[in-house]
Amino acid sequence: MSLATISPQKAKELIAKGAVLVDIREADEYARERIPGARHHAFSKLQGPIAAPGAVIFHCRSGNRTATHAERLAAAATCDAYILEGGINAWKKAGLPVAQDKTQPLELMRQVQIAAGSLTLLGVLLGAYVHPGFYALSGFVGAGLIFAGVTGFCGMARLLAFAPWNRKAAVPAKA
Template identity: 55%
Template sequence: MRNIDPCEARRLLDAGAVLVDIRGADEHRRERIPGALCVPLEALHGPLPLPPGVPVVFHCRSGLRTDSHAARLAEAAGDREAWRLEGGLDGWRRAGLPTARAAGAPLELGRQVQLVVGAVVLVGSVLAAMLSPWFLLLTALPGLGLLVAGSTGFCGLARVLARMPWNRARPRAATR
């Protein structure tokens, strides 16, 4: 599977190719290329359910995920022609091509986890330096959480953050 630059990908899409976004659903909601299908990498099992012969262009945010999972994406493409979008969504945007952004969408869940973990470690370290070394225990909690998340794939903090009001889908206003 080869890389394709954004302008050439646009021509392929205009000719009927399908664009598949392999990022998570929360990333896709925040900003996406219009018309892209959201098929998160973790949900990509077996061939894509598309009509035979339809060319496919895969993309992520920066191109790193599509590059590192090229064999899996080629398997999902099956016998179809398939490409990886060079630079991903970032490259598409740099080429001056349109994206759709959700107004007021929260940060991606992974970034929210990183912010909370970083803040807890920073606060715990500052409190330990200024008040008591016992506050170093506060820094152990996110460390333990990261170990569990890395070894099991379960991130309790992400689950908690996903239930926060700013991450819940907002009902759309009725239109007349």
């Protein structure tokens, strides 16, 4: 079963009539930027049915994740379900409100992209200007990215998750 896509304007109309917007992005993405009022159900942890009094509208960042997983999302919905065409990016482009918390770290996958790109460029520059042996750094990073793509395990993401800026603040004990 496939889900129909709807525009941000149509989604806003349905939400005004009682539809529920469901954000399927990961928790770190949701914490940094979200559509106000959207429920968070990370696709990676999606279990059980998602019910709403009217309809359910699923969204991600660009619409790609929701489109890719439309069949599973449709199976999880117990009512009419749609995909927000273009995701939160299209929502913003339409001038609709988003809540941002810039104190939250960048999404982990963006951090991996920045780190991998930086290390690859560093390896090339050091290889060209210092010693050819530094090209191995770029090769190592490339091999790690291939391994992550094939296996689904990203060692760099695991390491970055422990970085000080990615640690969750300790919740103060109640008196």
